Amino acid sequence: MSTTTQLSQFATDTMEGLSRPQKVMLSKYFYDAKGDAIFQQIMAMPEYxxxxxxxxxxxxxxxxxxxxxxxxxxxxxxxxxxxxxxxxxxxxxxxxxxxxxxxxxxxxxxxxxxxxxxxxxxxxxxxxxxxxxxxxxxxxxxxxxxxxxxxxxxxxxxxxxxxxxxxxxxxxxxxxxxxxxxxxxxxxxxxxxKKDPDIILEAYNDKPGITASFNMNLLVRMNNELGADFDLNQFKHYAMYEPVTGEARSYVVSLVDQVVRFSELDFEVNFEKGECIHTEISRKYSVKxxxxxxxxxxxxxxxxxxxxxxxxxxxxxxxx
Ligand SMILES: C[S@@+](CC[C@H](N)C(=O)[O-])C[C@H]1O[C@@H](n2cnc3c(N)ncnc32)[C@H](O)[C@@H]1O
The missing domain is CATH 3.40.50.150 (Vaccinia Virus protein VP39)
Incomplete structure (x- = not known):
């Protein structure tokens, strides 16, 4: 990457988020054209x-x-x-x-x-x-x-x-x-x-895997727009719901020790087996x-x- 290249906000936020001790991506980056289309499928799911x-x-x-x-x-x-x-x-x-x-x-x-x-x-x-x-x-x-x-x-x-x-x-x-x-x-x-935690969890962890593909599309987007080499077979979607805080959380988890390189950014990230990127939070509320x-x-x-x-x-x- 030349020093004069203007980095996009997506590139800057990605490097910042993946350099943190707990890796994180902002959920607003889910929504490229493919993410928009998958979100429309999510809205039509019986679980959602x-x-x-x-x-x-x-x-x-x-x-x-x-x-x-x-x-x-x-x-x-x-x-x-x-x-x-x-x-x-x-x-x-x-x-x-x-x-x-x-x-x-x-x-x-x-x-x-x-x-x-x-x-x-x-x-x-x-x-x-x-x-x-x-x-x-x-x-x-x-x-x-x-x-x-x-x-x-x-x-x-x-x-x-x-x-x-x-x-x-x-x-x-x-x-x-x-x-x-x-x-x-x-x-x-x-x-x-807030409601039955199982009903909530299913909305973020449907069996056909539509939400999983929405979450994993973040990796595809980094591959397409930032020259990253995420191998989708080496990561998985993981969702959980915590009923006290009301937080449904989504993660992408690395299945092996690996290095991901971003050819457009002169940047690379190490993942240990089991390490995750926190990708989304969906908080539920009581009326109180x-x-x-x-x-x-x-x-x-x-x-x-x-x-x-x-x-x-x-x-x-x-x-x-
Ligand atoms: C969960 S969808 C909900 C869409 C719509 N409100 C609905 O109820 O069907 C979130 C929408 O907000 C947009 N969005 C997410 N983060 C955003 C941000 N930080 N600023 C502006 N729009 C954002 C996304 O592109 C997406 O269209």
Whole structure:
């Protein structure tokens, strides 16, 4: 690698994460075009109850959600963080339009590929919708919040996305977001609830191995984009759930002693047999945990919408 080469953020974060005593990769790097496609397969899996639960809430409680979002019928900005393919959000978007409200939709996602898919789907299914996609990281999106002035802002963070943050990072993020909130602004969070640990674990460790291929795709991405030589047969996916902290954790584990070389980066990593890379955290909450989180970050809960199995909640927050 020449010293003048500009390294991508992916390259920098990979070298930093794999040089730590406990190797780690940021879960935002799951989402290249292949990762996006595998995540869509995950959402369709019988084991991945999260998508069905949130979809049920939107389909059965969209009127109540609308009454929370827009009690006075005033125009608003609808900002969605980590929007993905919008397959559930479109239920709300269609309903809000049907109610005759003037709003602009700003889907934010780090994956340009999934934003392109989302915009194409919306053009086809809801051509009258005013959409402004933003291809950026959540924290970059926060900086844009200052520009969303003049109208009420409704921010959505669906699909249990907040569960992927480390605790301190989530606190910082929510407190910063709270700082931009005006009275009447709303935050709608999609949160996975603590439940039978076996049900949770299966969602991250399905027998057909779709989640395993999602996790292992990180290695494929490093091979393709950073010239790494990960041999997928020498690593395995491992998932566990810890019911006290509510953390479902995913790892990639090395099956042998080995060295992985990154030809594009002049970088190599040693793995001992059994050593792992921590790749994802998906935190589950109790309602009590959530109330504590909202209070700590300066919000109050204005409504909770549960699915019929009480597996999942869409919680609406505001400032007073
Ligand atoms: C678990 S998926 C959920 C998608 C959608 N919210 C849903 O409920 O179906 C997470 C989405 O957030 C995006 N994402 C992950 N980390 C991100 C980050 N740091 N900044 C912006 N987008 C991110 C991914 O590209 C992906 O589309």
């Amino acid at each position: 109850y999260l998508t069905r639960s949130e979809m049920e809430i939107f389909q059965t409680q969209k009127d109540a959600i609308f009454n929370q979002v827009c009690p006075k019928g005033l125009p608003f900005n609808l900002i969605e963080l980590g929007a993905g393919d919008g397959s559930k959000t479109k239920v709300l978007l269609k309903h809000f339009l049907k109610m005759g409200i003037d709003f602009t939709y700003y889907p934010v996602d780090i994956s340009q590929n999934i934003l392109d898919e989302l915009v194409a789907m919306l053009k086809n299914e809801i051509p009258e919708l005013d959409v402004h996609p933003l291809n950026m990281d959540y924290f970059e999106a926060l900086k844009h919040m200052e520009q969303f002035t003049g109208r009420k802002n409704v921010t959505m963070f669906l699909g249990s996305n907040i569960g992927n943050f480390q605790v301190e990072r989530l606190d910082r993020f929510l407190k910063k977001l709270q700082g931009y909130f005006k009275p009447n602004d709303k935050l709608l969070l999609g949160v996975d609830l 945990n959530l109330n504590h989180l909202s209070e700590k970050c300066g919000f109050v809960t204005s409504a909770n919408f549960f699915d019929s199995k009480q597996y999942y909640v869409n919680t609406m927050w505001e400032v007073v």
